[in-house]
Amino acid sequence: MNTDNNGNSPNEPTGEDLKDAALRRHHLRRPALIRAAQRSLLTEALARGPVTIDDARGGVEVPEGFNPKAFGAVPGTLARCGILRSIGFVKSLRFEAHARRVTLWELADRDAAMAWLATHPELPEEPSTN
8 A cells, every 4th residue: 555654545635635625614604704704814914914813803703603713714715825825823812722823924915915805895694504
């Protein structure tokens, strides 16, 4: 059996593949909330520079019972589009996060960020499904 350096066979999904699939599911389940958080993150980055997911969460109303892991879908799409780039890690300031490390993001392309905001308006709220 062929395996890579991590012991995975070529046909098995990697941990990164599984994470990406889960984040896509979150994005499909709550598109309005994810869009609002993406807009919040970019707005903050444009206004003041490097941001974390905490900044995105602070700019949106999070429904009770919502799984905060879904916020992982927020910067990933923007990074894959070349709008954001990771510049390191900092401790989360949210009490519930227990100072866990979160990615620090900066704008990779200011013009692309402004264009994304112009072409990706807020979405109508969807019914709560948590």
